[in-house]
Amino acid sequence: MTCPYARFLEPEPTNESNSTSSSNLTVNGTTGSSDALTEIISMTGFANRPAKPELKRLPSSDELVTYNNYLRLHTILDSQILMSAKHDINKTAVHDEHLFIIIHQTFELWFKQIIYEIDSIREIFDKEKVDESQMFVIVNRLNRCVQIWRLLVDQIGILETMTPLDFMEFRSYLSPASGFQSLQFRLIENKFGLTDKSRIQHNATHYMNTFPNEHDRNELQNSVETPTLLQLIERWLERTPGLDDTTFNFWERFKTSVGEYLNFLKTNAEDEPNPTAKDASLEDVKKTADTFRSLFDEKFHNQLVQRGERRISQRAIQGALMISLYREQPRFQQPYQIISLLMDIDALITKWRYGHLILVQRQIGNKQGTGGSAGYSYLRSTCR
Numbered sequence: 001m002t003c004p005y006a007r008f009l010e011p012e013p014t015n016e017s018n019s020t021s022s023s024n025l026t027v028n029g030t031t032g033s034s035d036a037l038t039e040i041i042s043m044t045g046f047a048n049r050p051a052k053p054e055l056k057r058l059p060s061s062d063e064l065v066t067y068n069n070y071l072r073l074h075t076i077l078d079s080q081i082l083m084s085a086k087h088d089i090n091k092t093a094v095h096d097e098h099l100f101i102i103i104h105q106t107f108e109l110w111f112k113q114i115i116y117e118i119d120s121i122r123e124i125f126d127k128e129k130v131d132e133s134q135m136f137v138i139v140n141r142l143n144r145c146v147q148i149w150r151l152l153v154d155q156i157g158i159l160e161t162m163t164p165l166d167f168m169e170f171r172s173y174l175s176p177a178s179g180f181q182s183l184q185f186r187l188i189e190n191k192f193g194l195t196d197k198s199r200i201q202h203n204a205t206h207y208m209n210t211f212p213n214e215h216d217r218n219e220l221q222n223s224v225e226t227p228t229l230l231q232l233i234e235r236w237l238e239r240t241p242g243l244d245d246t247t248f249n250f251w252e253r254f255k256t257s258v259g260e261y262l263n264f265l266k267t268n269a270e271d272e273p274n275p276t277a278k279d280a281s282l283e284d285v286k287k288t289a290d291t292f293r294s295l296f297d298e299k300f301h302n303q304l305v306q307r308g309e310r311r312i313s314q315r316a317i318q319g320a321l322m323i324s325l326y327r328e329q330p331r332f333q334q335p336y337q338i339i340s341l342l343m344d345i346d347a348l349i350t351k352w353r354y355g356h357l358i359l360v361q362r363q364i365g366n367k368q369g370t371g372g373s374a375g376y377s378y379l380r381s382t383c384r
């Protein structure tokens with residue numbers, strides 16, 4: 001069936017004079033109000049500027065921007081202080097500690113970039129209506145986060161070149177420092193939407209207690225009090241146009257299609273000649289039917305949300321389903337990309353957790369972590 005709402009994801013902007021609105025442009029090169037070329041030039045921002053913007057330099061030669069001072073390389077490159085060199089009376093450093101520090105520092109730099117991107121995306125979404133012209137920016141930045149997470153997953157492989165015996169040579173010097181104390185990692189979790197309810201606690205201690213510093217605690221508090229990316233996405237999905245239309249009635253149509261699909265699965269299962277395979281197939285159909293029933297029954301769905309077993313409202317799921325089912329329609333293409341990229345990020349964070357878990361098992365086996373957790377078994381429980 002064709003979706004009559006696919007053209008309108010968010011209601012059209014009311015400001016007719018908005019010259020940058022892409023809806024003013026047509027394929028054949030003319031616009032509703034002005035000449036397309038002028039329109040394109042004005043969109044580049046060069047219309048009222050000289051063709052070659054002047055190269056701006058700071059006035060004093062003391063402040064001349066150089067590669068080193070622009071990137072603050074002295075600070076960054078002087079920040080690898082090897083504890084093994086400090087502790088050894090002969091001041092002999094353990095070679096692999098250098099890699100260990102560099103890896104953690106690069107992780108933290110990329111965490112910083114992810115937070116920067118996510119904050120900007122949250123800002124765009126934190127409106128009653130998301131400006132459609134911003135869809136490209138959202139897709140682009142989410143895609144950037146995906147590429148960074150891919151890199152972070154791969155980066156673990158570099159640390160795997162360190163043998164457990166090499167690590168043993170300097171591990172004791174690090175204690176009680178631990179990944180538990182990564183403020184940025186907790187900020188990322190919170191800003192994406194991990195709730196206290198879904199967190200795995202270790203030694204019945206709240207993660208906030210790991211951060212005695214007031215500034216850190218304020219940042220963490222702020223990250224849980226401001227709308228998370230998940231909450232903002234939920235609100236945006238709930239506004240998917242077409243959901244309220246009783247003529248089109250997407251939800252009822254969807255329920256009917258699911259009913260037909262379940263009947264088809266049941267008939268196939270019942271036709272199965274092998275009795276064991278037949279029982280297994282019928283059991284499978286029952287599970288699928290139960291999942292759909294729990295989604296269609298709003299009260300039951302809300303209970304699952306309360307228990308933290310589902311994360312977004314029934315209406316938001318309806319929006320996501322509508323976008324996914326009509327993804328080939330022009331106005332649903334970018335929203336579909338957004339949903340897809342969010343799923344990629346979710347999968348990549350889980351992949352990172354698994355990669356880290358395997359690294360930990362390889363390096364320290366079942367030993368306790370330097371942060372005081374049970375180590376491997378604690379981390380395994382965070383991979384759910």
Ligand code: HEM
Nearest residue numbers: 107178179180182185360363364369370371372373375382
């Ligand atoms: C030899 C390599 C590594 C070992 C043996 C190791 C070990 C551990 C252990 C045992 C924990 C649990 C907390 C504790 O008791 O300390 C932990 C947590 C953590 N580690 Fe690592 N780690 C390693 C590398 C890394 C790297 C490269 C990162 C990158 C940032 C990292 C980030 C984290 C984070 C964010 C946590 C908290 C995870 C959570 O609570 O969900 N670790 N690590």
